[in-house]
Amino acid sequence: MSSRAEILALLRENARYSAEDMARQTDLDPAEVEDVIAELEADGVIAGYQAIIDYRELEDERVRALVELNVTLDRETSYADIAERLAKFPEVEGLRLVSGDYDFDMEVEGDSMSEVSRFISEKVAPVPEITQTVTHYVMESYKERGIVFGDGDDDDRLSVSP
DSSP, X not given: OOHHHHHHHXXXXXXXXXXXXXXXXXXXXXXXXXXXXXXXXXXXXXXXXXXXXXXXXXXXXXXXXXEEEEEOOOTTOOHHHHHHHHHTSTTEEEEEEOSSSSSEEEEEEESSHHHHHHHIIXXXXXXXXXXXXEEEEXXXXXXXXXXXXXXXXXXXXXXXXX
């Protein structure tokens, strides 16, 4: 595995590892680790760093929805054009062109279900190329970006014995 791949794997595991922590886990010294990270950032490979938040643990829990979008393209409009337009909205947390039964998979966050619904109906659905939206509200998150939430001891289902 290359030093770039090793550093990326470690950063995906924990972006708060220090250069010293990563040097201990690789064959690099801390200065080399910092150089590799700086190169990855300059090349745009590392686009940013974010905390993974378990909103259930906060008083002001956010409403999240996954939205399927179908589009019909015309001669002047590409998928990239539609993506650029949608990605500008602050409510849009994630947007991907996907294969399958729909074209885009969009993640949306808001303070309430009505706020998310209003955003979809007033800002997304009116985009001329969007022909259909299907909104799925996230009821519970168990794992985000490789991080499992909770300690697993909250299973309150009753045991059934034959």
